[in-house]
Amino acid sequence: MKSKLEKLKGTCVGIAGCGGLGSNCAMALARAGVGRLVIADFDVVTAANLDRQYYFLDQVGRKKVEALAENLRRVNPDIVVEAHDLHLGPDEVVRVFRDCRVIVEAFDAADMKLMIIETVSEHFPDKFIVAGSGLAGYGGNNELRTRRLGSLFICGDEQSEVSDELPPLAPRVAAVAALQANQVLEIVLDDLEPARGEDVWDE
Amino acid sequence: MKITVNNNEVSMAGETLSVRELLNQMNFTFPLIVVKVNGHLVKKEEYERIFVGDGDNVEAIHLISGG
Numbered sequence: 001m002k003s004k005l006e007k008l009k010g011t012c013v014g015i016a017g018c019g020g021l022g023s024n025c026a027m028a029l030a031r032a033g034v035g036r037l038v039i040a041d042f043d044v045v046t047a048a049n050l051d052r053q054y055y056f057l058d059q060v061g062r063k064k065v066e067a068l069a070e071n072l073r074r075v076n077p078d079i080v081v082e083a084h085d086l087h088l089g090p091d092e093v094v095r096v097f098r099d100c101r102v103i104v105e106a107f108d109a110a111d112m113k114l115m116i117i118e119t120v121s122e123h124f125p126d127k128f129i130v131a132g133s134g135l136a137g138y139g140g141n142n143e144l145r146t147r148r149l150g151s152l153f154i155c156g157d158e159q160s161e162v163s164d165e166l167p168p169l170a171p172r173v174a175a176v177a178a179l180q181a182n183q184v185l186e187i188v189l190d191d192l193e194p195a196r197g198e199d200v201w202d203e
Numbered sequence: 204m205k206i207t208v209n210n211n212e213v214s215m216a217g218e219t220l221s222v223r224e225l226l227n228q229m230n231f232t233f234p235l236i237v238v239k240v241n242g243h244l245v246k247k248e249e250y251e252r253i254f255v256g257d258g259d260n261v262e263a264i265h266l267i268s269g270g
Binding site: 017019020021022106107108109110111113114117118121122131132133134135136147149150152154156158159160161162168173 | 233234235237239242244246247262264265266267268269270
């Protein structure tokens with residue numbers, strides 16, 4: 001296992017969005033020993049973000065990518081973090097994540113999730129994308145799952161949509177972020193093939 | 204025709220259906236869905252012009268906001 005984990009040092013993973021999913025997933029990957037992370041987000045840290053995102057009160061007002069890069073390096077000083085403070089559209093996705101073996105989709109809005117899935121499928125058929133879908137509220141541990149469609153993995157319950165009645169709460173958001181990070185490790189450590197024809201369904 | 208939808212075999216009336224018609228009939232209600240037919244991603248603007256027929260393998264997963 002020790003030699004296997006050495007592989008992580010040479011791995012580059014992209015994190016598209018540094019909110020609840022992205023900040024928690026990036027932190028898990030940094031702790032596991034991934035050598036290089038490419039993180040991208042346009043937003044700044046607010047006090048309201050602290051309910052589930054991996055930032056601290058003294059970072060409120062700072063750019064998320066800068067604050068996250070700092071937190072990742074505090075945990076793992078050897079990690080290389082490439083931080084992009086920008087809005088990700090199709091062109092930026094292609095440019096920013098070119099060197100990444102795996103891209104973690106960590107956006108909030110469903111239309112952005114679809115945008116990056118379509119962009120990566122079209123431009124980078126050899127890359128994996130690990131997306132999150134359905135993480136609002138609390139409870140329902142056993143409804144959280146991962147499904148594979150070729151080079152695309154989707155983690156979450158696939159149904160709980162964020163609303164005023166169903167806010168994103170820290171445990172479930174972090175659980176889905178951890179499922180995403182765990183899937184990244186499996187892709188890298190087990191050398192999964194993106195173009196495998198047969199997909200796996202868990203039911 | 205018989206097709207496979209999310210690993211379940213289903214029988215549908217007719218010989219072909221557009222992806223849009225199929226999603227409507229299968230009650231995929233959320234506005235954003237990832238759809239693959241025989242492993243190939245179908246973009247949203249292609250739902251009307253890509254058709255599925257007997258033996259095809261369709262996978263569809265809802266994309267839900269929140270992150």
